[in-house]
Amino acid sequence: MRIDIITVLPELLKSPFEASILKRAIEANLVEIHFHNLRDYASDKYKSIDDTQFGGGAGMVMMVEPIDKCISELKSKRDYDEVIYMTPDGATLNQGIANQISLKQNIIILCGHYKGVDQRVREHLITKEISIGDFVLSGGELAAAVLCDSVIRLIPGVLGNETSALTDSFQDNLLAPPIYTKPRDYNGWKVPELLFSGNLPEIERWREEQAYQRTKTLRPDLLED
Secondary structure (H helix, E strand, O other): OOEEEEEEOHHHHHHHHHHHHHHOOOOOOEEEEEEHHHHHHOOOOOOOOOOOOOOOOOOOOEEEHHHHHHHHHOOOOOOOOOOEEEEEEEEOHHHHHHHHHHHHOOEEEEEEOOOOOOOHHHHHOEEEEEEOOOOOOEEEEHHHHHHHHHHHHOOOOOOOOOHHHHOOOOOOOOOOOOOOOOOEEEEEEOOHHHHOOOHHHHHHHHHHHHHHHHHHHHHHHHHHO
């Protein structure tokens, strides 16, 4: 998979990809991450990529021209499956969306800033709009990092255990069941005896029941789907 990220703050985005699972995925050539500074596509000597909005109003708006130039240059070199805009009013990121994107080969992610982008960008250049929640950030960079992490970990070979991602919360619209590790007894806090029984069908049944009960208690909205 190749991910091209368009941003006005590439330095803010780089650190998440220089550690942990994301770094290993890049080093293993399972994913390519490329950062593109939008100011490199500005048409004036001041490297302007935003301006005041027509009709008046507070806040600056990212201009269509530099965004179009950047996306057009990228598209001239390869085909892209999605051009994603990170915005608070997009579709809320969930496991299903992450699963879908993980199957793509090439994607572009545009990080918003200020009041957002000229509406013509959204109408003519963007294929998918994604939000990471009903709140506003200073820019789309951190949201883009969240999206990349949720997607890249699903690529075969990225995680040490191929089945790990398949048992995460939300994969089957249920929260994950309780999990335990050593020690067996800590300060009188004991692990359920069933987990030491060796009866795998019973353990799996217990996990399914626990997942359902946790979801019913903590996220009943998931069961409505």
